[in-house]
Structure formats: C-alpha cells, structure tokens
Amino acid sequence: MNKFFKYFKVLFPHFLLIMSFVFIVQWVLTLFNPNLGLISMNNIVCCLELILYFSVAFVGALLYVIDVYRKKS
Amino acid sequence: MSESKRGRPPLWAVLLTDFLIACLVCGLLAVYFVFLPRTVVGEMLPVEGDPTYFSLPVEGENIEKRLEDLVLSGKKGQANREILSSFWDDEKQLILTRNTLGEGKEKITWYTADVYVTSIKVIMTHVSTDEENTVINKSVLSQANECDALLAITGDTFSMSKDGVIVRNGLLYRNDVRTFNDICVLTLDGTMRIFERRNLYSITDIKQARAWQAFTFGPSLLDGKGEPKNSFNIAASHLSDLSNEHPRTAIGMVEPGHFVFTLVDGRAEGYSKGATFPELAQIMKDEGCTVAYNLDGGRSSVMTYDGSVVNKPYKNGRGISDIIYIPKGSVTNDVLQSKGDADE
Numbered sequence: 153m154n155k156f157f158k159y160f161k162v163l164f165p166h167f168l169l170i171m172s173f174v175f176i177v178q179w180v181l182t183l184f185n186p187n188l189g190l191i192s193m194n195n196i197v198c199c200l201e202l203i204l205y206f207s208v209a210f211v212g213a214l215l216y217v218i219d220v221y222r223k224k225s
Numbered sequence: 226m227s228e229s230k231r232g233r234p235p236l237w238a239v240l241l242t243d244f245l246i247a248c249l250v251c252g253l254l255a256v257y258f259v260f261l262p263r264t265v266v267g268e269m270l271p272v273e274g275d276p277t278y279f280s281l282p283v284e285g286e287n288i289e290k291r292l293e294d295l296v297l298s299g300k301k302g303q304a305n306r307e308i309l310s311s312f313w314d315d316e317k318q319l320i321l322t323r324n325t326l327g328e329g330k331e332k333i334t335w336y337t338a339d340v341y342v343t344s345i346k347v348i349m350t351h352v353s354t355d356e357e358n359t360v361i362n363k364s365v366l367s368q369a370n371e372c373d374a375l376l377a378i379t380g381d382t383f384s385m386s387k388d389g390v391i392v393r394n395g396l397l398y399r400n401d402v403r404t405f406n407d408i409c410v411l412t413l414d415g416t417m418r419i420f421e422r423r424n425l426y427s428i429t430d431i432k433q434a435r436a437w438q439a440f441t442f443g444p445s446l447l448d449g450k451g452e453p454k455n456s457f458n459i460a461a462s463h464l465s466d467l468s469n470e471h472p473r474t475a476i477g478m479v480e481p482g483h484f485v486f487t488l489v490d491g492r493a494e495g496y497s498k499g500a501t502f503p504e505l506a507q508i509m510k511d512e513g514c515t516v517a518y519n520l521d522g523g524r525s526s527v528m529t530y531d532g533s534v535v536n537k538p539y540k541n542g543r544g545i546s547d548i549i550y551i552p553k554g555s556v557t558n559d560v561l562q563s564k565g566d567a568d569e
Contacts, residue, residue: 166239166243169243169247170243170246170247170250171247171250173243173244173247174247174250174251174254177247177251178251178254214240217236217239217240217243218236221233221236221239222236224233
C-alpha cells in the first residue's frame with residue numbers, strides 16, 4: 153500500500169496536468185465546432201464552471217510539479 | 226544529493242513528456258470522435274394507423290399555371306421571385322423558385338421548393354451507408370441520384386452529432402432526448418412539429434406523435450403562428466451563428482400537406498451574402514410558413530433538382546451523411562409494402 157501511495161503521490165500531479173490540459177483543448181475545440189469536443193456547450197453556465205475548475209486544476213498541477221522539482225534540485 | 230539529481234530527469238523533460246502524453250490523448254479522442262466511422266442501425270418505430278391523406282390543391286386542366294398562381298399568391302415580402310420549374314403527378318405537386326432580395330453587398334439569393342403532398346410518406350430521407358451500416362459522407366447530388374430524387378436538400382448531418390432524436394422513414398436511429406437542440410418531427414398526420422427541451426417531452430411523446438422523420442439540428446425559426454422568434458435556441462449550435470451570415474438550409478410547413486424547402490446561398494458577395502437566423506426566420510415567414518426549422522448549413526447547403534445542383538454551394542459543397550428528398554416516382558405503395566415486410 154505504501155508503494156502504491158508513493159507512486160500515486162508522484163504520478164497524480166502529472167495525471168491531473170495531462171487531463172486538465174486535454175479538457176481545456178476539448179473545450180476550445182468545442183467553441184469552433186460543437187461536434188469536435190468531448191463536452192456539450194448546451195449549458196453555458198455549466199461550461200464556464202467546468203473551464204474554471206479545470207483551469208485552476210491545470211495551473212495548480214503545473215505549479216505543484218514545478219515546485220516539487222525545484223525543491224528536489 | 227548528486228545521486229538523486231542524477232536519477233531525476235530535468236523539469237523541462239518532465240513537462241514535455243506530460244505535454245506529449247496530453248497530445249496523444251487529444252489525438253486518440255479526435256480519432257474516436259471525428260475520424261472513426263460510425264455505424265447506424267435503425268429500429269422500426271411501432272406506428273399505429275395509416276398516414277393522413279391530403280388532396281392536391283390543383284386538379285383538372287392547366288395545372289402548371291394555376292399551381293404557379295397558387296404558390297405565388299401565398300408569398301409575402303418584397304423578394305423578386307422567378308419560377309424555375311414545376312412538377313406534378315398523382316402524389317405531389319411542386320414549384321421551384323429562385324428569389325432575390327436587396328442589392329450589392331446586401332443581396333440575398335435563395336431557392337424555395339413548395340411541395341404539396343398527398344401523404345407525408347412522399348417526403349423521404351436517405352442515409353448514406355455502406356453494406357455494414359457504416360455512415361459514409363457523400364455529396365447531396367450523388368445521394369440524390371442514388372435515390373432517383375426529383376428534389377433533394379441537405380439534412381441534419383446526424384452522423385456528426387451525438388445526441389437527439391433521429392427518425393428516418395419511420396426507422397428510429399437515436400432516441401436521446403437529453404439534447405438541448407430543438408427537434409423537428411414530420412408526423413404521419415402530415416404536420417411538422419417542433420419539440421423544445423423546455424416543454425419536457427419524452428421519447429414516448431415523439432412516438433405518440435407518429436414520427437415519420439425526426440431531425441436534430443435547429444434552431445426552430447418560427448413561433449407556430451408564423452412569426453419569427455425573438456430568441457433562438459442556439460445553445461447547441463455554433464455560438465456565433467446568430468449574428469453571422471451563412472448559407473442556410475431550412476424546412477417549413479405552410480399547412481398540413483404543404484411543405485417548403487428553402488436553401489439560402491451565402492459567402493458570395495454580390496450574389497448572396499447568406500442569412501442570419503433572424504433573416505432566415507423572416508424568409509420562412511415570407512414563404513408563408515407557420516413552422517420552420519433550420520437544418521445543416523454552411524458548406525453543406527446544397528439543393529438538387531432533377532439530377533443537377535440548383536444553387537451555388539460554397540466551395541462546391543461537401544460530403545454529408547443524409548439528405549431529405551422528394552422521389553421522382555410513386556413511393557407510397559413501395560414504402561407501405563416495405564414497412565409491411567419489416568413488420569412481418
């Protein structure tokens with residue numbers, strides 16, 4: 153279990169970084185063509201809320217990864 | 226310290242790896258949503274009763290002239306109208322007109338086919354698939370030729386959407402009513418009905434309406450009394466479509482049994498600038514419609530008549546998955562026969 157948490161702790165920020173980036177790309181694609189992206193632009197409030205969450209997640213994960221690597225170096 | 230640094234890649238390499246993995250995921254999603262062919266299989270809708278039959282408006286002698294007069298007398302607005310062709314047989318009567326409004330940069334050109342049918346089954350759709358029911362995009366003209374269509378226009382290109390209710394010639398292809406799009410249903414009663422999300426309908430409502438065709442694109446253009454809507458449901462469409470002028474395709478109903486297919490050309494300054502949704506709604510009102518619905522537009526907008534393209538498609542059009550068409554020959558008996566065979 154400890155081994156799992158050890159890897160999880162290292163990989164989770166990267167996972168969050170990748171998935172939030174993918175979501176943001178999908179969101180932008182949907183602006184150009186609603187059929188290109190994963191998400192539906194049907195509810196504009198829901199869409200804005202989602203992009204806000206994922207932007208925060210992306211920036212948070214990015215800063216975390218940078219911070220961890222700076223401290224360890 | 227030096228040991229841990231030696232085993233650890235630099236920050237830029239880690240971020241680059243994350244970025245490349247993200248690009249790979251985006252690519253896989255694109256392959257799934259855009260490039261992967263989709264398979265469609267229709268399920269026969271249990272429809273009760275026969276379709277409602279209508280009398281054609283003009284009978285006897287001198288049909289062409291009387292039909293033209295009838296159609297033109299129902300039009301409103303200031304458009305210049307030129308009759309391009311007419312057709313009539315025992316099942317349908319059709320008048321095709323070219324209409325222009327405005328001058329110079331503001332000029333709009335659109336084509337209208339007024340179709341009177343004895344039964345809604347005369348209005349047919351075609352889905353372009355291969356032998357394994359995988360949707361193939363083909364031009365409107367080639368699909369029209371395959372169906373031996375008298376008149377054909379772009380449908381709702383449902384292979385590109387993920388939700389909504391799709392019925393084609395009585396076959397249910399999709400029943401996802403969670404869509405925010407307006408849904409247009411041609412019923413066996415010979416009417417055209419719009420289902421809007423705010424009305425909280427279910428798939429049972431659509432089945433009870435005895436759907437012969439159902440389209441998911443939109444938005445709905447008129448309020449049911451023939452007046453253009455004040456606001457359009459563009460939630461699920463391109464966000465800038467309301468204010469932008471594009472080629473448009475629309476279907477409307479004047480009265481049960483009398484339908485209007487309209488194609489507005491666009492993106493060609495001096496010939497036709499295209500139409501916004503409010504302009505398209507006004508056009509459909511001037512055509513005499515009480516209900517009207519927007520279909521796939523832009524480069525997809527193509528109308529064919531008797532084996533040739535009528536309008537001037539933007540960049541010669543594009544391949545699409547489905548068309549709405551009026552067949553040249555008699556279809557009612559064939560369709561009834563095929564439905565009967567399927568029921569058995």
